[in-house]
Amino acid sequence: MGLEYVRISPGFERYMPKDYVDLVKYGQFGRQVDVQQLGQFKELVEEHPMCAGCFMAYFIRIFYASLPNPEDTIVIGTAGCARLALSQAAVPFVYGNYGDTNAVASGLKRALTIRFPDKVKDVVVIAGDGGLIDIGFGMTMHSWFRREKFTTIMVDNEVYGNTGGQESGMSPKGVQLKMAPKGKQFDKINAVELAKVAGCVYVAKLAPTNPKRIAKTIRRAILAARHFGPTFIHAYTSCNIEYSIPTEKVLEDARKREKQDFAFYEWMTDEVREYFEEIEKQSQEVKV
Amino acid sequence: MYYVAEVNESECAKYNCKQCVLFCPEPNTLMYHNTKHTAWVNYSRCKGCAICVYVCSDLLKRNCIQMVMMTTGD
Numbered sequence A: 001m002g003l004e005y006v007r008i009s010p011g012f013e014r015y016m017p018k019d020y021v022d023l024v025k026y027g028q029f030g031r032q033v034d035v036q037q038l039g040q041f042k043e044l045v046e047e048h049p050m051c052a053g054c055f056m057a058y059f060i061r062i063f064y065a066s067l068p069n070p071e072d073t074i075v076i077g078t079a080g081c082a083r084l085a086l087s088q089a090a091v092p093f094v095y096g097n098y099g100d101t102n103a104v105a106s107g108l109k110r111a112l113t114i115r116f117p118d119k120v121k122d123v124v125v126i127a128g129d130g131g132l133i134d135i136g137f138g139m140t141m142h143s144w145f146r147r148e149k150f151t152t153i154m155v156d157n158e159v160y161g162n163t164g165g166q167e168s169g170m171s172p173k174g175v176q177l178k179m180a181p182k183g184k185q186f187d188k189i190n191a192v193e194l195a196k197v198a199g200c201v202y203v204a205k206l207a208p209t210n211p212k213r214i215a216k217t218i219r220r221a222i223l224a225a226r227h228f229g230p231t232f233i234h235a236y237t238s239c240n241i242e243y244s245i246p247t248e249k250v251l252e253d254a255r256k257r258e259k260q261d262f263a264f265y266e267w268m269t270d271e272v273r274e275y276f277e278e279i280e281k282q283s284q285e286v287k288v
Numbered sequence B: 001m002y003y004v005a006e007v008n009e010s011e012c013a014k015y016n017c018k019q020c021v022l023f024c025p026e027p028n029t030l031m032y033h034n035t036k037h038t039a040w041v042n043y044s045r046c047k048g049c050a051i052c053v054y055v056c057s058d059l060l061k062r063n064c065i066q067m068v069m070m071t072t073g074d
Helices: A018-026 A055-065 A082-086 A101-115 A127-135 A137-145 A189-196 A210-226 A246-258 A269-288 B019-023 B051-059
Strands: A073-077 A094-095 A122-128 A151-156 A202-206 A233-235 A265-266 B003-006 B030-033 B038-041 B063-070
Touching: A018 B038, A055 A151, A055 A210, A055 A246, A073 A082, A073 A101, A082 A094, A082 A122, A101 A122, A101 A127, A101 A137, A122 A210, A127 A137, A127 A151, A137 A151, A137 A189, A151 A189, A151 A202, A151 A210, A189 A233, A189 A265, A202 A210, A210 A233, A210 A265, A233 B063, A246 B019, A246 B051, A265 A269, A265 B030, B003 B038, B019 B030, B019 B051, B051 B063
Parallel strands: A073 A094, A073 A122, A122 A151, A151 A233, A202 A233
Antiparallel strands: A202 A265, B003 B063, B030 B038
16 A cells, blocks of 8 residues: 555545544554554554454454554455454455465565565465465465465464354364364364474464563564565464353453463574564664 | 443543553444543444453452443434
8 A cells, every 4th residue: 555545635634534534643554553552543443343352353453553564564364254354444455265365465475576676565364263274274384385475363263153163173172162063073283383394484372361462473473574484373362152252251261271272472483583683672772 | 222331430540551442352442531541432332342341340450340231312
């Protein structure tokens, strides 16, 4: 997109919808916001039709607030719950067919690199466990094998949420779902280890209990993808409908799962670690 | 009738914590007022999930938010 497309042409301010004017005046475009300032600026994502208390919606809200360069970012999603909120944001959104998000992102990133050689354009894939690890498994893995430079974020709700509750490869073993009445027979796929083996340079796993840490992880994943290669974040975003979690207990559930199998985990290659250390040193020097 | 969150502004202004704002899943709904130093709710956007009540009452023991029934004009 670019900043000149965001600004309203002179004389047209009073004809534009109020939400858009607010977005340009008090939004994130052209300035760096901190996730701690949420609630004090106009967010990129607008009202969306996701369920009350959905923590995937919460993760997406934090994701948009932590983008390092929203005017030069393209988000790619696929069928599933996440696209309901992703498509309501002021960031270009490409809707891939089910399973081909990472193939679309590979082509898009290469084309953007040729079209805008002097600019940085970030490409981010956000899809569910079905889109990335079940149906899109082949294309996800091959984009990592080819070391394509973009970020993949899996919002893992451990179920096919909006088609009635079928088990997915990421559902935990033994869990009983509406369309899996005998309980799941197999283990949860270890997506983080797969990503490490397949060649990702930055891999993280988290439960959304700490907004500051989510923001830091997302920014690191996007910055590492600019220079080094594929990056991957595995985020636990519970489905309160299919797992019958009362909405007010969703955060409690996330905190519980964080203590069990979603403890914060971050892995990166040595060159990425050096790069981050250098960046953090520079930003400290600026502060001093 | 809608089930929405309501912030007790005079109680909330004592703390300056913003934690509920950081945990609301809805964008532009639970906002923070910079000069009054209190959270406030955009009632037409609130879906009534009560995560903010969990954060304020159960985690922080501050009890500044409660769920109320909101009636519309008609």
